[in-house]
Amino acid sequence: MTEQQLPSWADPSVSPASLDAQGVSRRGLLHRAGLFGAAFALGSAATPAFASASPAHQKGFGGEDPRLAYLVGDHHVHSVYSHDAKYTFSQQAQAAARYGLDWMVFNEHSNFGHAHYGAALEHQEILKARAENPRQLIFQGLEWYIPAAEHCTIFAAPGPHEVDLLTQFELAYDGKLLGYTDGAPDNANTARNEAHAVKAIQWLAEQRRTGYVDDVLVLANHPLRLGIDSPHEMRNWRDAAPEIMIGMEGAPGAQGAAIPGWRGATSIRGEYENKPSANSFTGYPTDAYLTYGGFDWATATVGGLWDSMLAEGRLFSITTNSDNHRTVFDTWKNGDWQPGQNFDNTGKLPDPVDTDTPQPGSDFWPGEFSRTHVGVTRYGYRAVMAGLRAGRVWLDHGHLLDGLDVRLKRDCDFGRGVTLGGRLRVRKGEKITLYVTVTTASRANPQGILPQLAHVDVIRGAVRGPVADRDSWQAPDTKVVETRDVSGRTGTYTLRIPLTAGDESFYVRLRGSDGNRHGAGYLGAAVDPHGPIAHEPGNGDPWADTWFYSNPVFVDVQR
16 A cells, blocks of 8 residues: 555645635644644553553553644445445545544445455455555455444455455344344344344454454444334444444434425434334333434433443543435436446446435535544554544534543643543542643634634533443443533634542543534433434424544542
8 A cells, every 4th residue: 555645735846825714723732732744643651551551550640641633533434335325436535624624434335246246346446546645544444244233334444355355244234134133024033133233343343353454443333213223232232342433423424304394394404213123122212213313312401321331431432424315406316227236236327417406315524514533643544543442532414513622630630641542440439630722713613604612511420330220321421511502713722620539430421513403402402402403394404503523531549
C-alpha cells in the first residue's frame, strides 16, 4: 500500500490560504495539541497501551494520556456492492472527501453474491483508491447480520488478509446466510442463534490474536431500531472479546427520514418506525423504538441502557454515521440489470443513472450531517482503530462543533490528566476538575446554518460492577449533575467543572445541543431536566435539532 500522507489541514506544505474555514480551525487545534507536521506524521512517544486494563491491576494515582488530534469519520457506508444501495464506490469516497472526512468504512451488507463476488471486486477499488489518494483512510468492512439480533459493522486494518477475513466470516457466521435469525420458520432456536453470535466474535478476536490480521473492530448498528438486541445479548457480545467488540451506534444513519413533507406523515429520524414484534426484547418500552434528538433511545436516555453498561465500570463506546444508501433529494436511481444478471451472480448492482428528478431516500452523504471524532496521536489506519478501542470518541450532528477536548485532572497534579475513555485513579474525597475545551463552529454547515452550541451537560453515574440481572437496562444512580449555559460564546474556550470523589468509583460523560428542542428525559426531570425529546412523526427536521455526545471518563476511587 502507498505510504499514507497527512490530510491537507495537517500538512505544513499546504498553505493556510488554500484551506477553508474549517480546515484552518482544524489546523489550529492540531497546533494546540502539539502535533503539527512531523509530530503528527510520526506519532507521539507517549502513546499508551490500548488494551483495557482492570483498575485492580493499576497502581498509583492520576493517569496519563497522549496529546491528541481528532480525525473525523464514518464507519457505516454502502455502495453498489450492497444489494439495497445505489452509489458507486467513487461517488461515496468523493462525497466523504467533500464533507471533510478523514476516514470511512465501506461495510456492505452480507449476501451470497457479496461473499462470492462483490467483496473481492470492491477490494480492488479500495486498493486503487488508497494508492491514488493516500490522504484518505478507506477501510473495507462488512455489515454483519447478527444471529438472533440486528446488524454490526466489522472492519479490519489494511493488510493481505483483510478481504479474506471478511468473506470467511460472512459465510461461516452471518445470521441471514445461515438462517440463524429469530423467527425464521425452520430456525427459531434463539439460544443456538445467540451462542453462534458469541462464537463469531470470539473467532474474529482469534484472527487478531494470531496475527492473521493486524486489527479488527466490531460495533453494533442501530441497536434499538427493532428492539431485538436485548441487554444480555449486548453484554454477551462485549464480554466475548472486549478488545474488538467496542460499542454501538449512539445515533443511527437515515437522519433525513423525517424532513417535513419528504417521506410521509409517519416518518421518524433514523427510520425508527417499528413497533415491538414477537422477536423483540419484552423489557423495552414502546418508546424505545423512537429516536430522541436523532439519537437511539439506548444512548439518549440518561440512566438508560448505555449508562447501565458503563455503570459496570467497563468502557462501551458510541458512534454516529450516515448509513448512506440513498441520499435525500438526490436525483440518481439504480441502473438496469443486463439480461441474466442479478446480485447473486455478480455481487454488484448496475451503476446508477442520473434522472434530474429527486429520488426516494432518507440518508445524508458521509460527513454531511453525522460525524464521529476519534482522538489519535498520528495519522493512519491503525491509529484510528487504536483511538476507537481506547474510547477517545465524541460525536456531533449538523457540524455543531469544530472541536472538543476533555481532560479530567486531580487538583493536586500538574499533568494532563486523562481524556475520553480513560481512567483517573484518585483517593476518596479528593478534589478533581473536569476541563472541557470547546471550539465552536467556524463556518456554515452544509445546510447553510452556522451552528451555535447552547449548553453543555455533565452526566455522572456510579460504578457498581457487574449487574446481577444481565437484562437490566437502567442505571438508577446516573443523572445530569450540572448544565453550563454557553449561548453566544464563540471561538475556543474552556469550562472548568469541579468534582469531588466520594466513596465509590464513578464516570462522567458530556452532552450538549443547539438548544432548540429539549424537555424532561425518559426517566424524569430529576434525572434529566432538559434532554432530547422525540419529534412529531413526519416533522423531524434534523438541522433544527442537533446534539453532541462524548464517551465517558472513569474515576476509580481507591481507599
